Amino acid sequence: MTLWIIIAVVYYTLFVYVWVKGLEAVRKLQPKSVVTFYFVMAAIRFAMALTIVALYMLLDAHTHAEAVLFCTIFSLMYIAALVTSMTLKH
Numbered sequence: 001m002t003l004w005i006i007i008a009v010v011y012y013t014l015f016v017y018v019w020v021k022g023l024e025a026v027r028k029l030q031p032k033s034v035v036t037f038y039f040v041m042a043a044i045r046f047a048m049a050l051t052i053v054a055l056y057m058l059l060d061a062h063t064h065a066e067a068v069l070f071c072t073i074f075s076l077m078y079i080a081a082l083v084t085s086m087t088l089k090h
Contacts, residue, residue: 004052
């Protein structure tokens, strides 16, 4: 499970970086498209999060307790990444 936690940390680090840099670029080049950027990033973020959880469930041999623990950690990291990205850019 340690590998999956590392993958999740890398995912969320990249997510926050892309959010901050992308929002700067959109605000600079097309300020009217900020809302569209929010929705596109939300859809991509959600799809990527589901993909990581699905890959963990399909590819890793785990017990029910490990799966619940991973999903809990992943969800808490998701919330932390959202709060961090919103705090940096709002």
